[in-house]
Amino acid sequence: DAGVIQSPRHEVTEMGQEVTLRCKPISGHNSLFWYRQTMMRGLELLIYFNNNVPIDDSGMPEDRFSAKMPNASFSTLKIQPSEPRDSAVYFCASSDSGTGFLQPQHFGDGTRLSIL
């Protein structure tokens, strides 16, 4: 299996620009999670989807953040406009939660985002 694939691996952009992060989950997994990791705040859950439907977006920091999952094999996390404090590593993870979240989450290798 190819694992969870995230792109790009690195993104450097200027403040105010739109940023789009992409994720391809493992085939057959029906839950998808977006996390943000920083030194100060650790690992934070931003949003998660079950069967392509957003279930909990309470971790999304502001309206500047949005996430979509148009189909079972693709999700995006968008920041518009971006700010320097959004600089972090963003992870996507997927799991087969058909048995009630008993299965582990599989993480991609992340997108390291730097906003100048």
Next chain:
Amino acid sequence: AQSVAQPEDQVNVAEGNPLTVKCTYSVSGNPYLFWYVQYPNRGLQFLLKYITGDNLVKGSYGFEAEFNKSQTSFHLKKPSALVSDSALYFCAVRDWNSGNTPLVFGKGTRLSVIA
């Protein structure tokens, strides 16, 4: 509500010595417990989980964890540490009766194994 605590930000151990990374949890019902490891510039990788059954759970790379209900703990252990075990370790918990609530992760413990 569910929560997890990793009381140590950093653990240092000499190569060949046993290691323990501590985790305590709080749930209202029964817990599902997980350990993950993160190597530099990589995503988190699943190590082991406790759902039910034996309190001692064995996982990848020679790691094991012991579920202790009375102490609400799930400490990660390895009998003999390797330098390659140096990484960031995360404990995570979920209450089995929490509906659609996903895992809650601890803040992580950085393990350094010194040769």
